[in-house]
Amino acid sequence: MRVLTMGFVGLALVTAGGPVECIAQEDAVRTAAMRPVRYELELRLDYEAEKLYGQVKLTVANRSATATNELPLLLYRTLTVAGLEDAQGRAVEFEQRLAGLDDWPQRQANVITATLSEPLGPGDTATLAISYEGYLLGYAETGTRYQQDRIDPEFTIIRRDPYAYPVVSYPSLQSMRAAGLPQFDYRATITVPESLTVANVGRLVEHRTEAGAASWVYVNHRTAWRMDFAIAEYGVHEAGGHKVFYFPQDSVGAGRVMDGLTGTLALYSEWFGPQRGDVRFTVIEIPDGWGSQTDVTGISQTAAAFRDPDRSNELYHEISHLWNVVDPDPAPPRWNEGLAEFLSELTAEELEGGEAVATAVEEQLRWIRERFVATPRYAGIPMADYGRENVTGLSYHVGIVMFAVLYDLVGAETFNEIVGGFYQRYADTGATTDEFVVYAKSVSGMNLGRFFHDWMYTTEWYPHVRDGATLDDLVTEYR
Ligand SMILES: [Zn+2]
Missing domain, CATH: 2.60.40 (Immunoglobulin-like)
Known part of the structure; x- marks a missing residue:
């Protein structure tokens, strides 16, 4: 979410x-x-x-x-x-x-x-x-x-x-x-009545029962930043090592979530190359109003997302983060959120058809026009400084536009080389925003100097948007 x-x-x-x-x-x-x-x-x-x-x-x-x-x-x-x-x-x-x-x-x-x-x-x-x-x-x-x-x-x-x-x-x-x-590792043993299931995004290494009580032992798959244990009378779908924990009344939605999960992983592997290591992704249903959350190898999602087929974008968004590179900057701008927003719309088009990207970008352009007038300070903060200026929320809105423009500028194949190649090269070491820009420029085969100058390091993109530019206008501007 x-x-x-x-x-x-x-x-x-x-x-x-x-x-x-x-x-x-x-x-x-x-x-x-x-x-x-x-x-x-x-x-x-x-x-x-x-x-x-x-x-x-x-x-x-x-x-x-x-x-x-x-x-x-x-x-x-x-x-x-x-x-x-x-x-x-x-x-x-x-x-x-x-x-x-x-x-x-x-x-x-x-x-x-x-x-x-x-x-x-x-x-x-x-x-x-x-x-x-x-x-x-x-x-x-x-x-x-x-x-x-x-x-x-x-x-x-x-x-x-x-x-x-x-x-x-x-x-x-x-x-x-x-x-x-x-950033930590964990091993957790949660003991509950036998009738209940303990769900976690880590690996279940043991499940033992004794005198009406069940102990569920989980170990994290990858270094984690949170550990959540959801406990209820869950049903579980499993496929290819991936899991979906669901409330029994939502089993149909859970099947759809599992299809979306495996379909998206396959799509991103095709676009960006394989994941490093063994990816096991878990989705856990939680009741509405309890707040969806994300960790490195899974998400907990509120029931609405299981019941409403139009909520698949959240899943696509989260799975795309698996192909992100850790930014060692203490206050990263988090443009990965804009990338995830863009990829979730692109995935929706790929898996469901429609014009999801264009619609979402137009919506964000409207959002930017309104909000930047209401908060003029935003128009002076380059994306590279969003972390330091404590406005990383803008990365979702401006970032999706930036990546949509980049996609149309360089084409699908080069775009995948930029995003996938950057991941493959820096997955183990991490990389900064500057390294991303240098990498993108080097593999694009075209001059992206002004594009990144305007979108990442200054706000020179903003006057175009303020004056009503559409996605196509922006692509033309930077072509
Ligand atoms: Zn995200």
Whole structure:
């Protein structure tokens, strides 16, 4: 889903429904030196008491340049740490208190500060065992209505958004944002009544039952930035290693989702070349109003997308991200979102027919004309600066136009060489926006200097759009 896939998924949503502006802070934003690198999670859900019991072995790495023994953690406000030990089983000192986030006081959390017995040097890692328990009651009252999370046999989701497991951060949105997305591996064992299924986008490595309870063990396929476990009476479609978890009443829609999934993967492999490694993609249905989310190897999608055939674009969009290259820029412009928007429309044309690209681009041109007048600042921010200027939402709207123009300029074959070749070359190392531009210029066989100057590094594209240019006009302009 567009809005929900803006990188800092939880945060983008939080600001959408929560505080309009963060409180201005004079001090530099505090970001935790420690970052999570591995979670080993064991959770048991007690549906009668509506309570969860968790054990986490959390491995953190000190990513800063100085030694520190301070580990800030957040948990949901009614989850309490019962014990904290180091790898040798020695108790680790910690404090926990109920408090609002610094820049969002209505959103209360259990704010935990652990003090390691010995400081952790730069680059070093430490593993802590944390036991915690308590209740999940959601955050709907703070404006994040999709966070209805609770322990309920109808539907339960365990996820990062309401800190259902320990999140390494100071209690501030600014500090979460400044830290960027975490990158970690996980192994999780979730124990629930036998009648329920635990769905996750990772690999199911074990499913064992004992005395009416079932334990589901999942391991991430690729380095993850979130781990979600949706629990309900799910049906499962499996094909070629891909999975669709669905509510029984939506089995027809789930078949369509699976067809879209396998069809899109095949199409992109043909266009952009094979995926590095073994791709296993998972789609998990969640109830409407719970907020679709994306991780590296799967998505959770609200029921509406399973019932409405016109919502396939969201799936195409997410799958296209598998062919993206990681941008090492700390504040990337995220033009990949514009590329994903363009590819989802192109895929719709390919699989369903119609004039999806032209229609979508005209719609975005109208959007740009309105919004850039309402917010004149936008007309002065080049796409390359969208991250630094904190307007990556524009990457969806301006980016789809830019890629549609590029596609028509260079033709399908060269376009696929640009996008696919860039992925094949930089998938393992990552690459910056500048490297993308250099690469595109080098394989296009034509002069794309002015095109990228106008669309990526300046806003010289804007006067054309403001004055009413259509997609065809723009292509002519840059031909
Ligand atoms: Zn996206």
